[in-house]
Amino acid sequence: MQDVDWDEDDPFEEQRENIDSPMKRLIFEYGRPYWFSVTAGITGSVLARLLDLIPPILLGVAIDAIFLQQQAFSIRFIPDAWLPTDQTEQFALTVAIIALSFLVGAAFHWIRNWGFNSFAQDIQHDVRTDTYDKMQRLDMDFFADKQTGEMMSILSNDVNQLERFLNDGLNSAFRLGVMVIGVGAVLFTINPQLALVSIAPVPLIAVFTYVFVKKIQPKYAAVRSSVGKVNSRLENNLGGIQVIKASNTEGYESERVDDVSRKYYDTNWGAINLRIKFFPGLQVISGIGFVLTFLVGGYWVFAGAPGPFTGTLEVGQFATFILLTQQLVWPMAQFGQVINMYQRAEASSERIFGLMDETGRIEENAGSEPLEVTEGRVEYDDVTFGYSDAETIIDDISFEVPGGETVALVGPTGAGKSTVLKLLLRLHDIDDGAIRVDGQDIRDVSLPSLRQSMGYVGQESYLFYGTVEENITYGTFEASEAEIVEAAKAAEAHDFIENLPDGYDTMVGERGVKLSGGQRQRVAIARAILKDPDILILDEATSDVDTETEMLIQRSIDRLTEDRTTFAIAHRLSTIKDADQILVLEGGEIAERGTHGQLLDNAGLYSHLWGVQAGEIDELPQEFIERAQRRTARTEAGNDDD
Template sequence: MSASPAPSSSKRNDLSVLKSLLPYVWQFKYRVIAALACLVAAKVASVILPIFLKDIVDQLSVPATLMALPVAALLGYGFARLASSVFGELRDALFARVTQGSVRRIATQLFSHLFSLSLRFHMDRQTGGLSRDIERGTKGIGFLLNFTVFNILPTLLELSMVTGILMWRYDIRFAAVTLGTIGAYIIFTLLVTEKRMVYRRTMNSLDSKANSKAIDALLNYETVKYFGNETYEVSRYDRNLGEWADSAVKNQISLNLLNIGQGVIITVGVTLLLWLSASGVVSKTMTVGDVVLVSAYLTQLYAPLNFLGFVYREIKHSLADMDRMFGLLAQGQEVADHPDAHKLKSRQAEIVFEGVDFNYEDDRPILRNVSFSIPAGKTVAVVGSSGAGKSTLSKLLFRFYDVNGGAIRINGQDIRELTQASLRQHIGIVPQDTVLFNDTILYNIAYGNPLASQDEIIRAAQAARIHDFVLSLPKGYETLVGERGLKLSGGEKQRVAIARTILKDPPILVFDEATSALDTRTERAIQQELEQVARDRSTLMIAHRLSTIVNADEIIVLEHGSVLERGTHAQLLRLQGRYAQMWAMQQAGDEASLDV
């Protein structure tokens, strides 16, 4: 799977993007209808302005002896100008909720959808590029809606009305020149802009790539420093920006050529219309007021028509940006709830792994016919060498992935028949690699149960043996832990994770190397607390240090994804197999460390 989840533009077109957007906009249909009504009223008022101006000029062009103040024309002109302004502002006010509401709902749905996607998707994607796709897509929605309603529709409506007035009042040549100019302008803009879009798409791709690499390097700041690769990372970032800059220059040059062509077309059209109106005055078939009327329409049309080119280009850019964002929404769920899935409700849980097969890739099997059970309230530990598939068991139990063969059952129910939310609500995990939010210690502990009281949070911290440490900090529980918890040591982060899980109070516990980052003294103290917490709960312990699982009700030894040995600690030692070898090696290592 590629790093970018969105399908290519060739697979989705502008029409499909607009169809995806329409349901969100139509949720505000009454506001949309009211805004369109104001739009029409504002444009009607705008188009009749030059007619009042013509009447004023004609009435003021008579000999001085016959001159009178054109009160009606002046009042009509003032009313039309005021109406155009007022209805325009009302349109903007009404449509603001449509634009912002649509952006909010799409962004919220997309954020929720990303959490529903499988762990495989999130392992493949790059956060920097993904965030850019979302940011550009949501901005594109606002731009598309605003400029469609505020610029494209008003301009097209105004062009239609002006053309009709020119055909009604004057020679058909006026309307023909106007329509010919508009047609040539639109066709030229469309053809050139379509060719320019390849530069925009390339810029987006290179921008996302550069941003992804930069964020990846910053997230791995310590690793970069460890190996002294600052220059390498800066050079790589600069190369990516260089490619982006080359594409941006080509994009700018093509934009300049487009503007030149548009300027030529507009200039030719304006000149022809002025020529026709001036000729009419000379031949006495038109008045000076008619020239003013045509000139006013030309001036009125020139700005929006010239702006229409910019709007069209930007809307095409927005559609390209939205294409990637809606592509994320179209990303299918690898692990989805069954339509008839039901909620898990139990404080006692018997867990059974029944002939489980699993592989991340077709040619790389991870688990082969793994079977074991965790009786309600009992503790089962899984040990084995790196890559044996130990941590995969917890991912399958959480349904981050679905098994390829066999089944995992809780209280006799296949977990694929349960809702994922209720399943995960029943499981608490302390992972080996603890990642914290860039917030306070209080927030990170309370994440286990956001509704917990302050006293419950403190009791959980005390059980995880971190309460005294927190109180020793200047800001106590309000201490910020930094990006990914980097301001805390590995042991401190792990104790926060333990407190968080204790606060969640689930009937099923998973300890994935839960004390691997702790010193021996702290490990022994917390191990006692973990055993106390695990009492009367179904517990899966994934361990590297065998000393932490000697009291487990059963120990499973995994080797190359298969169950090699099983039994209690004493039984496995008597067996003199793989577990006994691992125990002997670790005991020798502990003794050696004590001698140092």
């Protein structure tokens, strides 16, 4: 098993570097439709926190005016004429206002939580679905270069990081902001001189936080990248668990998981180590404000104004100051948590938009018309294609398939057969030349109409987790039960399906693991038959069935291909010997073409391949064997595509 360089750069690093202000983009691009919920959350947060200031303010008033009676009973924003003069009534009014502030405040707390949670969940949903939709529409070149686990990490972990900030972080930011501004305003109203003492640590907190942000930002970006690498390794191993068990390499794979997990551990611990130093330090600095307030204010109460301070400070005012300063200290300490969540979310949003802004080679022209298939005639006109500029897979091939005929593509492994048909589906775009269906260039028609007109059965026969019926009807969701059964019978699948525990409702397992390879292929063929496409593409469609089942499926395929254009790839040449036209590919070029009989008479590559399958190995020319050895070496080196 080839090892992977897990130390390579983030696969989306180039895109991330081009992302400007990702959090601003997130809020304005995805948050705008949900302005009502976030406005409700902000309003609820502001009003709830303002109401939280009422109890400590009224406590100070009660101490000085009711209990000690050192000043007149007065409540800001309520005219004195409305206030009672009796001590008991003043006390009752104070209790009632405090109780009402808690009750109304609870309602605003609910509104705040509803607003921010709704806002976060809506954006999280939209970002995840938009990112997935953009990703699945990229061409196959993108998926060939990216690890599945890396993309899963973005769609899951990174999107969840956004939700944490938009809910908890944004909520906390407004809550703390209101507390700092509100408390500060009240403190300055009561005693501006002592208020300056309380907020003295704020500049130091700002500098401390700035340094933290500068150091933590690159660490969180590295953590998000390392999470993707862990997911990629785990996804890769779980997908190949059968090979791991059969190869007795559990220990080897455990070491590889341990290695990539250790790298994540080291990266994450670097961020954690910085974070756990920052928060206690921030709390100490914030606590300085409380200690100074208590020291100066306490001395002021019992000994008079200290040093440069002037005026008097009543006991109730001092009590209010102590309570509010505590509420000021805590938000300043908590502000570091908000910065921490923001940095995590920013690192995640860079990765999300890096994936979302990924561009593919395949672009659908604006105003593309739907493909109209009349005859099903397909033409390849001087087609050239390579996965990169330095690598040519298909080199200047041309052929034409009249509507309703069957053309077979054969050749040694790595000749480019599958690639030729993937170009017809526009899973990749050609570099030069043109491919036409009934005279229409496939680059000028809409992708949905192009692919809807074609049925594809690949050699891997991928099945989705679900029932047999759901897999047969995939892409033809409106099919009736009778049509499903008819398609299954045509694919020689009905009998084995009926013998399954729950028939057509049997769950096939992850990737169809509960079915044999041959059963999966017959379900995939039934899916293509049910679609009733104008053009049928069979890429090693019977590679995983035994000879007897292949004969039965071949009969069904022969009936299926009677009235439609069909492309077939097969290594077992006996399955395509009746094709109207056979193209023999070698090195990305058409080496021979003709019918089965004509190609045998030519005594070229096709006849040699036929001889191999007929067991006539001793009669093969030495030149053919040497070329086969060279082709095999190139294929094993990963330089060719089938």
